[in-house]
Amino acid sequence: MDKFLGIRADVGTAQIAGATQLGAITTLPNGHTGLASFDVLSQSHNRIEHDASFTRNDVFFTPEPKINATRVKKLLSFSSDNKYLTPLELAQARHWFIRDSFTNNPSKTLGKLQTDACWRENGLIQLVIGWNEPTGKMRVDWLKQWFLEERLPFNLGWKPSTTGGDIADATNITTQYIYREISINAADPLGPLPLVFQ
16 A cells, blocks of 8 residues: 555545645545545534544534634643643543543543544544654644644644655554553543443
């Protein structure tokens, strides 16, 4: 398989498309086909976008395709130095967002499909933003621009991967996030959440 920067999920292949947006080559719900922007991806809640999102409200709370800047700010607050978000900090943030859905959303949808999307999304974020760091840490300013402006931070010095990332890379990173979540969940002082890992 050719190298690409992204993951293959049930909905298709996510990849860097051109110089300005993250897209997906796939057939999406609502009859949309071809290159999809973030706006299109967010319109199919609990298939592509999901509860416990870093950027959007759960469907129970007035879901909009618009970015919720408060959620992005909370995600970035997990950085211990305000410069980088480590893979562990990204995993801790994800757990916080999942816990938030369990606590505050009486009609949450967080089954295997949605939690798999969470782990894959973490892996995709690391592959796109942290590919050039041996530890996988991700620059906060790059993440902020990617999430709030929905564009890749070329103007801040980000460059596409020179080595790409393939299915094996994505699977390996996603698996690491699943193991991190198992540990974080088991140690949660509020008690473990009833998550489905297989």
